[in-house]
Amino acid sequence: MIKQNRKFYLLSMASLAVLSLSACQTTNSSSQSMSKIDAAMEQAANDAKAQGKTEESLSMLESIYKRNSNDEMAATKYAAALRHAGYFKRASLILTPFAAAEGQDNAAVLTEYASIQSAMGNYIAAETAAKQAVLADPTSGQAYHVLGVALDAQGHHEQAKVAFEKGLDNWEGDPSPILNNMGLNLAALGFIDEAIEVLRRAMATAPNRTEIERNLRIVSALQYQAPSTANDVKPPVPGSKPHNS
Numbered sequence: 001m002i003k004q005n006r007k008f009y010l011l012s013m014a015s016l017a018v019l020s021l022s023a024c025q026t027t028n029s030s031s032q033s034m035s036k037i038d039a040a041m042e043q044a045a046n047d048a049k050a051q052g053k054t055e056e057s058l059s060m061l062e063s064i065y066k067r068n069s070n071d072e073m074a075a076t077k078y079a080a081a082l083r084h085a086g087y088f089k090r091a092s093l094i095l096t097p098f099a100a101a102e103g104q105d106n107a108a109v110l111t112e113y114a115s116i117q118s119a120m121g122n123y124i125a126a127e128t129a130a131k132q133a134v135l136a137d138p139t140s141g142q143a144y145h146v147l148g149v150a151l152d153a154q155g156h157h158e159q160a161k162v163a164f165e166k167g168l169d170n171w172e173g174d175p176s177p178i179l180n181n182m183g184l185n186l187a188a189l190g191f192i193d194e195a196i197e198v199l200r201r202a203m204a205t206a207p208n209r210t211e212i213e214r215n216l217r218i219v220s221a222l223q224y225q226a227p228s229t230a231n232d233v234k235p236p237v238p239g240s241k242p243h244n245s
Contacts, residue, residue: 038064038068038074041060041061041063041064042060042064042077044060045057045060045061045064045081048060049081049084054081054084054085055085057081058081058082058085061077061078062078062081064077064078065077065078065094072109073106073108073109075094075095075098075109076095076098076106076108076109076112078094079091079092079094079095079112079113079116080112080115082094083112083115083116083119088116088119088120089120091116092113092116095109095113095116096113098113099113099129104132105132105135105136106136107133107134107136107137107140107143110129110130110132110133110136110143111130111133111140111142111143113129114126114127114128114129114130114133114143114146114147114150115146117129117150118146118149118150118153121153123153123154124150126146126149126150127147127150127151127154130143130144130146130147130150131147133146133147134147139170140170141166141167141168141169141170141172141178142167143167144163144164144167144170145163145164145167145171145177145178145181147160147163147167148160148161148164148167148178148181148182148185151163152181152184152185157185157188157189158189161182161185161186161189164178164181164182164185165182168182174205174206175201175205176203176205176206176209176212179198179199179201179202179205180199180211180212182198183195183196183198183199183202183215183216183219184199184215184219186198187219187222192219192222192223193223195219196216196219196220196223199212199215199216199219200216202216
């Protein structure tokens with residue numbers, strides 16, 4: 001009788017182990033499947049953005065975020081899409097809990113948060129977040145770029161110039177956004193010839209960006225004005241700068 005009970009007990013435990021293993025395998029399989037779906041949707045969102053289908057791209061990233069609302073990178077990508085679409089307050093609402101988390105040291109999260117605050121005109125908050133991003137990743141060209149924009153907007157042109165230079169040194173991808181802002185920064189400092197040269201580089205890199213062409217025209221006009229008159233004409237304000245790609 002004892003042997004039969006022991007046999008029954010062992011069989012029961014074995015069955016539970018099999019069920020437990022099966023459940024783990026099912027959970028892992030489901031998780032992997034969702035990850036593949038999210039990756040495919042993110043690629044589709046990127047493709048839609050490249051084709052100018054902003055709302056379609058935004059909708060896909062929103063779906064990914066809603067399924068992974070505790071994932072800081074899903075939130076960051078969705079917030080970036082919201083910012084690009086002009087939904088600054090919504091973007092800030094999504095990303096603030098992650099950016100404000102104690103010990104946050106993800107440069108991508110902090111840089112995007114700084115970009116959002118800059119877009120909203122909250123330049124002090126943008127500066128603070130961008131400085132945190134630079135500390136988290138001293139090789140982030142984007143972090144230095146946003147820091148430069150925030151400093152420039154507050155009138156700290158010399159500090160902004162240093163940030164832009166470091167940003168360009170570490171830049172990856174199309175440099176037209178940072179070249180544009182660097183050109184405007186140089187113009188604000190009174191280095192008109194240098195500003196024109198940098199803006200021309202930006203134009204050569206992105207000939208279809210009308211805001212760069214406009215900024216180049218404005219700064220070029222300063223070159224041919226008398227000093228007293230030129231002082232009355234200011235370069236475009238930071239809020240009009242295309243500070244992100």
